[in-house]
Amino acid sequence: MTIIDTRDTGHMSDDIERQVVEFIRGLNPANASVEPSTDLIASGLLDSLAILEVIAFAAQRFSATIPARKLTPANLRTPRAVTALIVASAR
Amino acid sequence: MxxxxxxxxxxxxxxxxxxxxxxxxxxxxxxxxxxxxxxxxxxxxxxxxxxxxxxxxxxxxxxxxxxxxxxxxxxxxxxxxxxxxxxxxxxxxxxxxxxxxxxxxxxxxxxxxxxxxxxxxxxxxxxxxxxxxxxxxxxxxxxxxxxxxxxxxxxxxxxxxxxxxxxxxxxxxxxxxxxxxxxxxxxxxxxxxxxxxxxxxxxxxxxxxxxxxxxxxxxxxxxxxxxxxxxxxxxxxxxxxxxxxxxxxxxxxxxxxxxxxxxxxxxxxxxxxxxxxxxxxxxxxxxxxxxxxxxxxxxxxxxxxxxxxxxxxxxxxxxxxxxxxxxxxxxxxxxxDIRLVDPAGAEVAAGAIGEILVDxxxxxxxxxxxxxxxxxxxxxxxxDFARRGPDDALYFCGRRDQQVKVRGMRIELPAVDDALLTYPGVSEAATFVIGQDLVACVGARDPIDEAALAAHCRSRLAPGSQPHRFVRLGSFPRLSNGKVDRVGLKAQVSN
Known part of the structure; x- marks a missing residue:
């Protein structure tokens, strides 16, 4: 799956967000109540291994290669931010 | 100046x-x-x-x-x-x-x-x-x-x-x-x-x-x-x-x-x-x-x-x-001043395992x-235990609490970890004695074929050092200093 242009693909972005939330919930039983705006860092749900899983998920599901320098707290703080990162990285 | x-x-x-x-x-x-x-x-x-x-x-x-x-x-x-x-x-x-x-x-x-x-x-x-x-x-x-x-x-x-x-x-x-x-x-x-x-x-x-x-x-x-x-x-x-x-x-x-x-x-x-x-x-x-x-x-x-x-x-x-x-x-x-000693405090023979003493x-x-x-x-x-190699360097052989006997066999847990780590897809390994079993925890993103992993261990470890049970985790718990939380991990797999 390739994301071509996110400006007029709001629905697609919503769909990716749903998949990201579902994926993060599945990482760990403690993540079951994660919502798109949950702060994953404050709640301690995101560790370095979870970040590796996010990278693999982005690559496998969306052919998105996330550059290492983009792996910052700001870009990974919420599932919504993760979605934006994946969309930007798939372009 | x-x-x-x-x-x-x-x-x-x-x-x-x-x-x-x-x-x-x-x-x-x-x-x-x-x-x-x-x-x-x-x-x-x-x-x-x-x-x-x-x-x-x-x-x-x-x-x-x-x-x-x-x-x-x-x-x-x-x-x-x-x-x-x-x-x-x-x-x-x-x-x-x-x-x-x-x-x-x-x-x-x-x-x-x-x-x-x-x-x-x-x-x-x-x-x-x-x-x-x-x-x-x-x-x-x-x-x-x-x-x-x-x-x-x-x-x-x-x-x-x-x-x-x-x-x-x-x-x-x-x-x-x-x-x-x-x-x-x-x-x-x-x-x-x-x-x-x-x-x-x-x-x-x-x-x-x-x-x-x-x-x-x-x-x-x-x-x-x-x-x-x-x-x-x-x-x-x-x-x-x-x-x-x-x-x-x-x-x-x-x-x-x-x-x-x-x-x-x-x-x-x-x-x-x-x-x-x-x-x-x-x-x-x-x-x-x-x-x-x-x-x-x-x-x-x-x-x-x-x-x-x-x-x-x-x-x-x-x-x-x-x-x-x-x-x-x-x-x-x-x-x-580094010495390797046996439990009685005597220096071990060349190449033998001893506890590291530091002064x-x-x-x-x-x-x-x-x-x-x-x-x-x-x-x-x-x-910490080590042995001295012919190059005069010390080689790590585990912690005091990692040298164990299971069912009468002496086992070095780090050696089991090393064997597990050479299996494709395994990124982390930690082995514990739980009851009378040797339990191998592996960190791997994808599922691991347990039978193949067991065969892998048989090809690399002595018969007495074979894990009895394997547990795969996506990730290992860590302490705030970044090290693996072995105590937490053991508790997690003991249940």
């Missing part, structure tokens, strides 16, 4: 004096990019010294420090040190009850913090601001130097609370000499230069930071403080390296593996790296080899030693280890617990 002090006797003497040619050189670059020169740092330390003295603290008293990593925090260490006050860095991410317990057990008198909190939050421990108020006085150098004149390098300098993965934390009490004899050796070992930039990733309660802070200051290299979350987020480390042209990195294997696995070691952003030192836990050879191949121009070192002795063994890698090769933990540092100037003064001071036995028995 001012004479350079060759070997500082006290932590605070690592900072350049006002008449030193390097006084206006940048000492610290904070995570937000702001810089502090040696001259400014020395002044900040004197302000803290005055504040502590004015609050009634005397030489030998203890002050806890709860703060983000900043130049102010380092100034607090140096200011306490100037006045002979013993500082205790607290884990910034821990809970208030933990801080209270540590401060109570270690008989701390005051707390310096950059957090907003009421003065009686930890009553009777007095809360003081870490950061100077505008125009806060320095009571001249008179008080400071008067106090300073009475001290010796063997005085208590700081206490590092142990990680506390089990039970109540103990404090490791260290002197100025304990720290600085290691620092002086380390500077020479890696040939640290004044134009180097050292990236400080380790939290200040973790002894890796002793190298970062005092080696950088003493050698007049820049200390670049990584953002608080850098150990988790590779983007923060890449940015800090690139922006500050970082050349020296001292961290745990886990951080290096995360950098490798996220692609952070590829490309020009990290081209300024010159030296990487790892410590704290074994580095599985396959992963180490991949990190080294990604950075062919970097010199790699393993530093080895518990907080109680600081680093006492070191190994410089000359090439990426071959598959299945054993990487030594090192040979004795020049200051360290020398870096061995701690002792532990501080709720029951008071317990002097360190000399030499210090580390609880």
């Amino acid at each position: 001012a004479e350079r002090i060759e070997y500082p006797l006290f932590l605070d003497q690592c900072v350049a004096l006002a008449n030193d040619v390097d006084a206006d050189k940048v000492a610290i670059v904070a995570a937000d990019g702001s810089t502090t020169t040696h001259r400014e740092l020395k002044r900040m330390a004197e302000v803290v010294a005055t504040r502590l003295t004015a609050a009634g603290l005397a030489p030998g008293d203890r002050v806890a420090i709860l703060a983000r990593k900043s130049a102010e925090t380092i100034a607090a260490f140096l200011g306490a040190s100037l006045t002979g006050i013993v500082f205790v860095p607290l884990d910034n991410k821990a809970a208030p009850d933990y801080w209270r317990a540590v401060m109570s057990d270690l008989q701390v008198r005051a707390l310096l913090t950059d957090r907003a909190m009421a003065a009686d939050t930890f009553s009777p421990i007095r809360v003081l601001p870490l950061v100077a108020a505008p125009g806060e006085p320095v009571s001249g150098n008179a008080t400071v130097s008067m106090l300073a004149r009475r001290r010796t390098p063997h005085d208590d300098a700081y206490i590092l609370p142990t990680s506390g993965s089990t039970g109540r934390p103990k404090g490791v009490l260290l002197s100025h000499t304990n720290a600085l004899s290691f620092v002086d050796w380390a500077i020479r070992e890696i040939e640290l230069q004044p134009d180097d930039a050292v990236l400080g990733i380790a939290p200040f309660q973790f002894d890796l930071s002793v190298f970062d802070i005092y080696a950088a200051l003493q050698r007049r290299a820049r200390l670049v403080l990584a953002p608080e979350l850098a150990a988790t987020f590779p983007g923060l480390i890449v940015e800090a390296i690139e922006v500050n042209r970082v050349s020296v990195l001292y961290t745990v294997p886990t951080v290096l593996r995360t950098l490798l696995d996220t692609g952070a070691l590829a490309g020009d952003a990290v081209a300024s790296l010159r030296v990487i030192i790892y410590a704290g836990e074994p580095f599985p050879a396959p992963a180490l080899a991949r990190v080294m191949r990604a950075l062919p121009n970097v010199s790699f070192y393993n530093f080895f030693g518990p907080t109680e002795t600081n680093v006492c063994l070191a190994h410089r890698l000359t090439a990426p280890p071959a598959d299945g090769a054993e990487v030594p933990i090192g040979t004795a540092a020049s200051f360290a 020398g100037p870096t061995v701690m003064k002792g532990y501080i617990t709720a029951n008071g001071f317990m002097p360190a036995p000399r030499p210090f028995a580390t609880g």
